[in-house]
Amino acid sequence: MRELRLPPSEEELRSLRAGEFISVTGRVFTARDRTYMRILQLLESGEKLPVDLRGQFIYHCGPIVRKNMHGYQVISAGPTTSSRMDDVQVKFVQSTGIRGLIGKGRIDKKVAKQISRLGCIYLTFTGGAGALAASMVEGVEEVIWEELGPEAMWVLRVKQFGPLLVTLDLRGKGLRVL
DSSP: OEEEESSOOHHHHHHOOTTOEEEEEEEEEEOOHHHHHHHHHHHHTTOOOSSOOTTOEEEOBOOEEEEETTEEEEEEOOBOBGGGGHHHHHHHHHHHOOOEEEEBSOOOHHHHHHHHHTTOEEEEOOTTOHHHHHHTEEEEEEEESGGGGGGSEEEEEEEEEEEEEEEEOTTSOBSSOO
């Protein structure tokens, strides 16, 4: 299984093929419905985001965390169903410059086609494996909009996070997206 260091180079992204299993190492940013809405509202109003998402990977996840004297410990980090964001996904990718999405399940065929053209891939992680996902989180670097709880944007440092299935590649080839 190939390991992809985040953020990846253009060449690395273009080399990925639908159906391939990979792992990722580096920083991932979690986002669910409320974080998506907050980001889009800020960008539409001309405000700057607290982090630059251009070239980064978003993980559709609302982690379960425990706060301790050293910061946060991620207890569970299973994926959220990505199709929940289908209605705003294209706008989100276009507005932020995200290059990779990680989630669970299908995404709409039209959404897949458009985000692939925008230079974004889609990777899937097995649902129901939140404890496994948490075991690959080395730490929480930052929590943005903590008042949103699990729907906050959690900046996670991950190591060999996977296996992730390349479900949509940059050539528009996809699995389970129809």
